Amino acid sequence: MTHHVMPVRINNAVFVALLVLLLMTVGAAELPLGVWHVPIAMTIATIKAVLIVLFFMHLLHSHRLMMIVSVASFFWLAIMVLITMDDYLSRGMLEIPGK
């Protein structure tokens, strides 16, 4: 059975990258970014999550099926959040007679 063993050097590099990204997200919160706070914080969090998934969870060297399941889970989450918000944000946009 062939397993990809993650080199220590890569584990360390990912760990350091995660700490740097954590400092970046705290730093970004201190800056006066206005409406860009949320997109920037979520982008940094997503990069951290992708690093963890690809290297710590070995998705990069796993069977393709694992990739499908993990991408699907975030796709389903996006469906839940986006379609719910589609309702909340569009309420009252149209004048509905008799409402």
Place this chain on the structure above:
Amino acid sequence: MNVATTHLSHAEGHAHPTDDEPILEMQFDDLEQQHNSSMIGMWLFLATEVLFFGGLITAYVIYRSTSPREFELASGHMAVWLGFWNTVILLSSSWTMAMAVRSAQLRQHRELVMYLALTMAFGAGFLGVKAVEYSTEFHEHLFPGPHFQVHEKDLPTIEDEHLSAGRYQMFFVLYFFMTGLHAIHLIIGIGLVGIMAYLSYYRWFSGGGATQIEVTGLYWHFIDIVWVFLYPMLYLINVHS
């Protein structure tokens, strides 16, 4: 590896302690398929976990987008630096878990048990810091329910800007639900890693436990990912003002 000999040596008790090849169970074609079956099982479970937390995340998005000012004020009472150090602790635990998986794959028995124990220690450290935070928030009457009080510092702003005290409290409802659900997962994770450490110490697994430790690792890293999102969502809303 020949299937028949694996079963034979196992059945007759000839499996040598240093024979570290995994035992192939009869329902699988080969070891690769056996390993991938375990992995896909955990990945599918984690996909349902994403949606489990997803319900709370959706509620958070709805309330924050409709009551941004209330969430800003309420988030001002988060202990940003305790949260920061807790993130460092949890990221460290993910590193030790990744090293534990590596040790299991390389059959480095002592290192494996050590890294699993370190992972548990970091997890317990996280819960300790969280307990300190919770006790401060209880003390300040920020736990939702009959004893909840809008923080006196925020009362004038809420009156001046005609904000909703209910939505202000809703931030703390989501905070305690999300971090509480996360903490429950972490407690289960510490228990799981503890069982794995115990079984690894007594060399209970065939194949060095590589598959079992890797599957446990997937769960542990998932908990870390949840926190990576919770930290900016709950703690970093209102840092700069």
